[in-house]
Amino acid sequence: MENFAFGIVILFTVTSFASVLAQDPEITERILPEIKKMGVTGRLKCVVINQDNNPVHWIHKDTQTTISTDEKITVDDVHNTVVNGWPKYQVERTYDGMKTIYTIIVNRLEPRDAGNYTCQIIIRGSTKHPSKDGEMIVLIPPAIARSKTTHTLTVKDGDSVNMTCDASGHPKPNITWIRINGAMLPNGNLKQKSSVFPLRNVTKDDRGVYRCIADNNVRPPASTDATILVQFKPEARPIQDSYGQAENRMFDVTIECRISGYPDPDLKWYKVTPGGNLQQVTNDDKHTVNILLNHANILDPNERWLQMVIYAVQANDYGDYVCEGRNSLGAGQGVVHLFATSECQGPNCPAETVFISHASLTARQSSVTFTFLGSVFFLLAVKYGF
Numbered sequence: 001m002e003n004f005a006f007g008i009v010i011l012f013t014v015t016s017f018a019s020v021l022a023q024d025p026e027i028t029e030r031i032l033p034e035i036k037k038m039g040v041t042g043r044l045k046c047v048v049i050n051q052d053n054n055p056v057h058w059i060h061k062d063t064q065t066t067i068s069t070d071e072k073i074t075v076d077d078v079h080n081t082v083v084n085g086w087p088k089y090q091v092e093r094t095y096d097g098m099k100t101i102y103t104i105i106v107n108r109l110e111p112r113d114a115g116n117y118t119c120q121i122i123i124r125g126s127t128k129h130p131s132k133d134g135e136m137i138v139l140i141p142p143a144i145a146r147s148k149t150t151h152t153l154t155v156k157d158g159d160s161v162n163m164t165c166d167a168s169g170h171p172k173p174n175i176t177w178i179r180i181n182g183a184m185l186p187n188g189n190l191k192q193k194s195s196v197f198p199l200r201n202v203t204k205d206d207r208g209v210y211r212c213i214a215d216n217n218v219r220p221p222a223s224t225d226a227t228i229l230v231q232f233k234p235e236a237r238p239i240q241d242s243y244g245q246a247e248n249r250m251f252d253v254t255i256e257c258r259i260s261g262y263p264d265p266d267l268k269w270y271k272v273t274p275g276g277n278l279q280q281v282t283n284d285d286k287h288t289v290n291i292l293l294n295h296a297n298i299l300d301p302n303e304r305w306l307q308m309v310i311y312a313v314q315a316n317d318y319g320d321y322v323c324e325g326r327n328s329l330g331a332g333q334g335v336v337h338l339f340a341t342s343e344c345q346g347p348n349c350p351a352e353t354v355f356i357s358h359a360s361l362t363a364r365q366s367s368v369t370f371t372f373l374g375s376v377f378f379l380l381a382v383k384y385g386f
Helices: 003-021 358-384
Strands: 034-037 043-047 056-062 065-069 089-096 099-106 117-121 131-144 152-156 161-164 168-171 173-179 196-199 208-215 222-237 244-246 253-262 266-272 277-282 287-292 302-311 319-327 328-339
Touching: 003 065, 034 043, 043 056, 043 131, 056 099, 065 099, 089 161, 099 117, 117 302, 131 208, 131 222, 152 161, 161 302, 222 319, 253 328, 266 287, 266 302, 302 319
Parallel strands: 034 131, 152 222, 222 328, 244 328
Antiparallel strands: 043 099, 056 065, 056 117, 089 099, 117 131, 131 168, 161 196, 173 208, 208 222, 222 253, 253 302, 266 277, 266 319, 287 302, 319 328
8 A cells, every 4th residue: 555655656746747847938037127337247137947958048129139048148249348358248057946047147337238138938849939028227327418518608798598408327317506606596596406597687696607417326426517608897896995105205005996897808097187087007117007817716707806006105196096997898997096194004114113212221221230139139138048
């Protein structure tokens, strides 16, 4: 009886094994997607049972390129380039019980490697070719599309324009606009999330450098700068409304203005004559005119620092001076008044001289001597008790 039961078990096992062998090949598991950053290695796994002698192919579905048959790479060498000993494609075949696992390895991931890959079994003598798809997702850091992005815009005061910024990457990057000096945007916000940034009724305060930042959480983000140039009539602001200096004592004075405008204005100094006319002042033995493009890093875009040094101030130098900036849109002027003082004014004045009389000096020396002798006498009295 025991032999009969054992024979039934053996028969059942053999029958089951034969049944498995008789089954068609199939792919038993879903091919999970692979998400990898560009430049690294991606893998997709295909689990097959009952393969027998039926070949398994990996196919890049988007390009319909057959990459491998079983573990052998069949794509031509042009597509399977080797870098530092590592080919572009590899296929590993491993076993897990009755399962055969084909893993396609794609090295040095590029944007063209993204997409669906098909694992397909070619069943010999049959029209059935079971297959499953797996997606290779390649994360691509942002890159600014320079041909579709604003770099420099020149507009007139009061005009309206759009700044644009476009970027590639996967996932699609988000675009954010800021001002590089940290100031508010013209719309009153610190930043604007949009590929198109509208500027309405532009004023001179809107001029400057704006930054477009593209970010999709794939490091690093990308950025580019756009410069807005606003054409406006020059404006002149004296650093001080008035300056003072003593006359006929070889003292100099420097008067200064900040002048802005675009296109860049011509900068000049004038002296107001007794008749109310403007007489231009240029470089000579009496005057030096300086134009500073930057001064202590406080100048705004399209702003200049205009100086004039008047040497050895005399009575006829006092009065009003006009600093002027002029361009194609008009002129801006500022008035500076120079007046007389009794003493030297400014940082370059000579140090005051202190006179000490001979009598005062003798008295001070006597006082020091008396104090010293008194101290000596006190010390001796303490030591010897007298």
